[in-house]
Amino acid sequence: MVIKKYIVKNMNEALTRIRYELGKDAIIISQRKIREAGVKGYFKPKLMEVTAALENNKLDRKNKTINYEKEENIDSFKESLNNINKIITKDENKIDKEEDKLKEEVKEIKQLLNKVIQNTNKEKEDNLIKDYLNEIDIEESVIEELDLEDYDNIDKFKESFRKLLVKDIKVSSQDLRGKIALIGPTGVGKTTTIAKLAGRLALIEKKKVGLITIDTYRIGAVEQLKTYAEIMNIPFKVVITLKEMEEAIKELEDCDVVLIDTTGRSSKNTMQISELRAFIKKINADNISLVISGTTKNRDIETILRGYSEVNYENIIITKLDETTSYGCIYNIIKKSNKEIAYITTGQNVPEDIRTPSVNEVCKLILGEDTIC
Ligand SMILES: Nc1nc2c(ncn2[C@@H]2O[C@H](COP(=O)(O)OP(=O)(O)O)[C@@H](O)[C@H]2O)c(=O)[nH]1
Ligand SMILES: [Mg+2]
Structure with missing residues (x-):
């Protein structure tokens, strides 16, 4: 007690x-x-x-109760601690997750920024490439085929473009024999080119050369070739009809080369083209060259090529390259015609200003690394 x-x-x-x-x-x-x-x-x-x-036993019980309560308190304290821990861990997890999310967002922003920077740089380079191609006079539709988006650097582009040019440019260096006809628009230099070729063949290569002209529309043009023929002392025939053409060819049968000049017909006039085709068929030419001036406007090139596509020409002669300073037109002509270059002419001097260029020379001219003269 x-x-x-x-x-x-x-x-x-x-x-x-x-x-x-x-x-x-x-x-x-x-x-x-x-x-x-x-x-x-x-x-x-x-x-x-x-x-x-x-009473003593009741005191024990009370102490036990107290102890029990203490234990109970400890347990609940532990539980509380656990709960607090859980909350803290939960919060930490939450914080970790938020940090990860933030990191991810920052990464995305960085990537986006890099992309913007890259695009801006690429745009700058695209513009440089475009400016360059415009400067060297490459036509828009030809540029479109170049897949410029593949390039992010002008130097790399030039390197690839050079390779493409080497692949695309074909030069035909032929030993001129048989009947050779030149066709093409008025004033491009067909008659002058015929005179240059005649001069080289007769005076340098010592071949037997004959000349035929069906250029009956302009008296001056006939006189022009006639004068050259007289100077070079080579036979010259003027034909107006298909029959006359047949006769002239027969008469010049013993010549190594017969050069045939044609009237500069408008490529827009299909009547004239079909007339020309009839003459060409009669000639049964060994080679037909389309003469086109290097000063032709890009948008006219396609019309001319389309106009003359009916007459199956084998190759191209590009004239007057001395009158231009950008030579992209050569590539435009090659791309649109898919033909070989037989000659380029570079001035009015007969017979000097004509030659078969090398692929490398044409390449350099187109790329703007070289000029005529
Ligand atoms: N600058 C320059 N003029 C040329 C060249 N070839 C021809 N010509 C000139 O172009 C003009 C027309 O030439 P022509 O031969 O009559 O052209 P066609 O009508 O096609 O026969 C003439 O004044 C020629 O002297 C060339 O390569 N360079
Ligand atoms: Mg002429």
Whole structure:
């Protein structure tokens, strides 16, 4: 049995303390009012002396309860701790996830920025390539075929373009024999080219050369070739009809080469083209060359080539290259005709200003690395 005395102000305080210290099984044995000891005690309210008792076994139980409660408290404390940990871990996970998300976003922004920078650089290079191609006079539709998006650098492009040119440019260096006809628009230099070829063949190669002209529309043109024929002392025939053509060819049968000049017919006029075709058929030419000027506007090249496609020409003679400073037209002509270059002419001097160029020379001219003269 435990007996304890409590000096308290009132019964309430006594009950609270007893319950706290001895538990709810404690019993109150006595209570009495007392005064605090000494003189001061008379001036203060009375106090209470309460005596409480608790049996020993009940005290054990109370302690156990207390311990149990303590354990319970620890458990709940642990649980709380766990919960807090969980919350913290959860928060940490959340923070980690948010950090990862942020990193990912930053990465995406970087990639996007790089792309923008690359595109801007590529655009700049694209413009450089385009400007270059315009400068050397390559036609828009030919440029479109070049797949410019494959290039992000002008030097790399030039390198590839050179390779492409070497592949595309074909030059035919023929030993001129038999009947050779020149066709093409007015004023491109057919008659002059015939005179140049006649001069080279007769004077340099010492071949037996004959001349035929069906250029009956312009008296001056006939006179022009006639004069050259007289100077070079070679036979010259003017024909107007298909029959006359047949006769002239027969008469010049013993010549090594017969050069046939034709009227500059408009490639837009199909009547004239079909007339020319009839003459060409009669001639049964060994070679037909289309003469086209290097000064022809890009948009006219296609019309001319289309116009003369009916007359099956084998190759191309590009004239007046001395009158231009950009030579992209050569490539435009090659791309659109898909024919070989037989000659280029580079001035009015007969017979000097004509030659069969090398692929490399044509390449350099087109690329703007070389000029005529
Ligand atoms: N600058 C230059 N003029 C040329 C060349 N070939 C011809 N010509 C000139 O072009 C003009 C027309 O030539 P022509 O032979 O009559 O042309 P056709 O109508 O096709 O027979 C003439 O004044 C020629 O001297 C050339 O390679 N360069
Ligand atoms: Mg002529």
